[in-house]
Amino acid sequence: MAERGTVSAVSLGLRCPHQAWRPFVPAPIAYSRRLTPPVSGNGGSVCGCSAIRQLAYPASMCPHPKGLCLTVGPLTSSVYSVWGLTASSNLGLNLRPMSAFTQEEASKASPEEAPGHSYESLRVTAAQKHVLHVQLNRPEKRNAMNKAFWREMVVCFNKIAEDSDCRVVVISGAGKMFSSGIDLMDMASDLLQPTGDDSARISWHLHSLLTRYQETFSVIEKCPKPVIAAIHGGCIGGGVDLITACDIRYSTRDSFFQVKEVDVGLAADVGTLQRLPKVIGNQSLVNELAYTARKMMADEALESGLVSRLFPDKESMLDAAFTLAAEISSKSPVAVQSTKINLIYSRDHSVMESLNYMKSWNMSMLQTKDIMKSVQAAIEKKDLKTVSFSKL
Numbered sequence: 001m002a003e004r005g006t007v008s009a010v011s012l013g014l015r016c017p018h019q020a021w022r023p024f025v026p027a028p029i030a031y032s033r034r035l036t037p038p039v040s041g042n043g044g045s046v047c048g049c050s051a052i053r054q055l056a057y058p059a060s061m062c063p064h065p066k067g068l069c070l071t072v073g074p075l076t077s078s079v080y081s082v083w084g085l086t087a088s089s090n091l092g093l094n095l096r097p098m099s100a101f102t103q104e105e106a107s108k109a110s111p112e113e114a115p116g117h118s119y120e121s122l123r124v125t126a127a128q129k130h131v132l133h134v135q136l137n138r139p140e141k142r143n144a145m146n147k148a149f150w151r152e153m154v155v156c157f158n159k160i161a162e163d164s165d166c167r168v169v170v171i172s173g174a175g176k177m178f179s180s181g182i183d184l185m186d187m188a189s190d191l192l193q194p195t196g197d198d199s200a201r202i203s204w205h206l207h208s209l210l211t212r213y214q215e216t217f218s219v220i221e222k223c224p225k226p227v228i229a230a231i232h233g234g235c236i237g238g239g240v241d242l243i244t245a246c247d248i249r250y251s252t253r254d255s256f257f258q259v260k261e262v263d264v265g266l267a268a269d270v271g272t273l274q275r276l277p278k279v280i281g282n283q284s285l286v287n288e289l290a291y292t293a294r295k296m297m298a299d300e301a302l303e304s305g306l307v308s309r310l311f312p313d314k315e316s317m318l319d320a321a322f323t324l325a326a327e328i329s330s331k332s333p334v335a336v337q338s339t340k341i342n343l344i345y346s347r348d349h350s351v352m353e354s355l356n357y358m359k360s361w362n363m364s365m366l367q368t369k370d371i372m373k374s375v376q377a378a379i380e381k382k383d384l385k386t387v388s389f390s391k392l
Helices: 100-109 147-162 184-192 199-222 238-244 272-280 283-292 298-304 314-329 333-347 351-365 370-379
Strands: 044-047 069-072 113-118 122-128 131-136 168-173 227-231 234-236 248-252 256-258 309-311
Touching: 113 147, 122 147, 122 314, 131 147, 131 314, 147 184, 147 199, 168 314, 199 238, 227 238, 227 314, 234 238, 238 256, 238 272, 248 298, 248 314, 272 283, 298 309, 309 314, 333 351, 333 370
Parallel strands: 113 122, 131 168, 168 227, 227 248, 234 256, 248 309
Antiparallel strands: 044 069, 122 131
16 A cells, blocks of 8 residues: 555556556555656656656656656755655655646545535534544635634534534644634624614623624533644634634644734734633733734744644644544543543632532543443553444
8 A cells, every 4th residue: 555645546547658668657656765766967857657667868758748747956956846746855755746637636535524514614524533623614715714603613513512423623724824813804894883772782782792702712612522723824813712722732833823903903802811821821921922913933832832732834733633633532532521621620710629520520420431441451451442432
């Protein structure tokens, strides 16, 4: 079976057009660090289907349609093609299909929408067993949070909370960034022209409106399933409100974070000012970020504890997030969800109050069969992934 980063000739449906070299494309074609095409001088062309056999010839001899071959300089240079092939100085290649054909094929193979989750601003897919992937899905608007988003997040996570098959959630943003925050154009009528005959009624209306908006992110925290935020690019305004309600945060090295609200004339009112101090534990830094709306870059976010890991790109970050989700989902759902509920309770209560709550909680949860299954697996030195826990 081909490793990650390889492409199957069968799936791409390619035939080698230069019959003199090799009649058919081998399947799979493996682009790896072992590939060292014998090219020197100012350049040449290495055919994708023959490169694995280390055949090389002048670019003028390449019989393939334009864009199917790699244009190669000296052996120490990088490799480029419209397929998105990139290389380090030793020509270790990473295949990233970029053509319209391969993008179409990839979209066909992408996970299908999870049953019962059809939204305008979100895309929910079953990433793997017991793991759902929730994507902010307005890439053309930089995942700005419109009216549909504020409504659909509540519906989505209430369904996830009741989904006995789901144990972990990964949330990310489609396109070039995680989120640019509130969609001011779409939300202007609600925020700037509230309805009401007098100040009292306008205030009553705004109170109700803000309650609904706050629930958009509180519903993530209320969901007993752990939620992993995978952040790339900008995470601005409402994006920070969202991720601070999540349990675990990963980000790419190009990500940045902004508590942007003061720049648009208001105080953050849907969670950042309440959760961020407890997430990073540095009130001075929170005050600085909230008063100035300056960017917090990824390295500072890691140092302050806002995120727990950094990754070079979105792909590697999502791989790590789904690996973590798979690990968490292999544990007893009773144990994991009980842990989340008590961690959040303990954050907002004293130690003694939290211990008393824990006693009341575990007097029933200790009766689960999951304990015996987990202990038995440990005694028999079995991986918990092999243990079948009942749905919760």
